Amino acid sequence: MMRYTKEIFDILSKGGFISQNSISQQRSHLYDAIEDDFNDYQEYFSGIGFLLEGGNGYYYFSRTENRMELTDKVQRLALWIDRVDFLKTFNNTFAPGFTFRKSNIVEKFSSDIELKEKARNLYTDVKTNEEKIEKLVGDLERMGFVELENELDGTYKVTAAFHYIEELIDCLTIIETEES
Numbered sequence: 001m002m003r004y005t006k007e008i009f010d011i012l013s014k015g016g017f018i019s020q021n022s023i024s025q026q027r028s029h030l031y032d033a034i035e036d037d038f039n040d041y042q043e044y045f046s047g048i049g050f051l052l053e054g055g056n057g058y059y060y061f062s063r064t065e066n067r068m069e070l071t072d073k074v075q076r077l078a079l080w081i082d083r084v085d086f087l088k089t090f091n092n093t094f095a096p097g098f099t100f101r102k103s104n105i106v107e108k109f110s111s112d113i114e115l116k117e118k119a120r121n122l123y124t125d126v127k128t129n130e131e132k133i134e135k136l137v138g139d140l141e142r143m144g145f146v147e148l149e150n151e152l153d154g155t156y157k158v159t160a161a162f163h164y165i166e167e168l169i170d171c172l173t174i175i176e177t178e179e180s
Contacts, residue, residue, distance in 0.1 A: 002040050004033045012061040013050065017144040017161030020057040021096060024147065034059050055167065057096065057160030077172070080165050083136060086118045095166070098158045099149060102133050 008030055011018055020031045034041050034052070042052040050061045087094040089112070090105050109116055109129050116129075123132045137156065140146040145165065149157040 002033075002037055002044060004030055005041070005044060008034065008041065008059075009045070009050075012052070012059065015143070016060075017159065017164065018059045019096075019144065019159035019161045021157075021160045022147060023149050023157055031059065055160075056163040058164060060161070060164065077168060081169055081172070082118070082121050083139070084165060084169055086115070086122055086136070089115050089118050094158065096158050096160045096162050099155050100158075101154045101156070102130075102137055103154065105133050106130055 007026075008018065011027070011030070018027050018031050018034065020028065022028050022031065034054075038052075038054065045052045045061070049063070051063055053060055053062050090108055091098070091100070094100075105115075106129060109119070119129055119132055123135045126132055126135060137146065141148070141156070143161070143165075144159060145162045146156045146158050149155045
């Protein structure tokens, strides 16, 4: 019984993700609804030109793209490779379920030369590390890779959708390795 097509469409059509471990009970509920009736939802959305895809604990829309769109996507992905590399340098356990505060990252700058070095490549339009972290967390939140878990202390939780970007990067690494 597909009761949530509008809610699901509103999130996924904007490039968002619906994650199994979302802090939002509504999104967790939508995840369960998709999981229960995946084939029906997939068929429904394909009828209006959207491909419903599932990953490791998340759902999203994909589409077939022409070569130009694909080139743009690869360039955007290159930015995410640097961002994920930075986050893994901050803490190698940065993955779905991990919690952090912006202040944790900023604090680590004082003692981690490698982190400072990697931050140089992030958001070259801003100068301070605090601004870079602000932008990074904003982008992660906009994409649905993290959610604010506790407003009082500013704790964020990494969602299952983070697997998406990790898996894309792994695919690129495998392709690169095979070509070398």
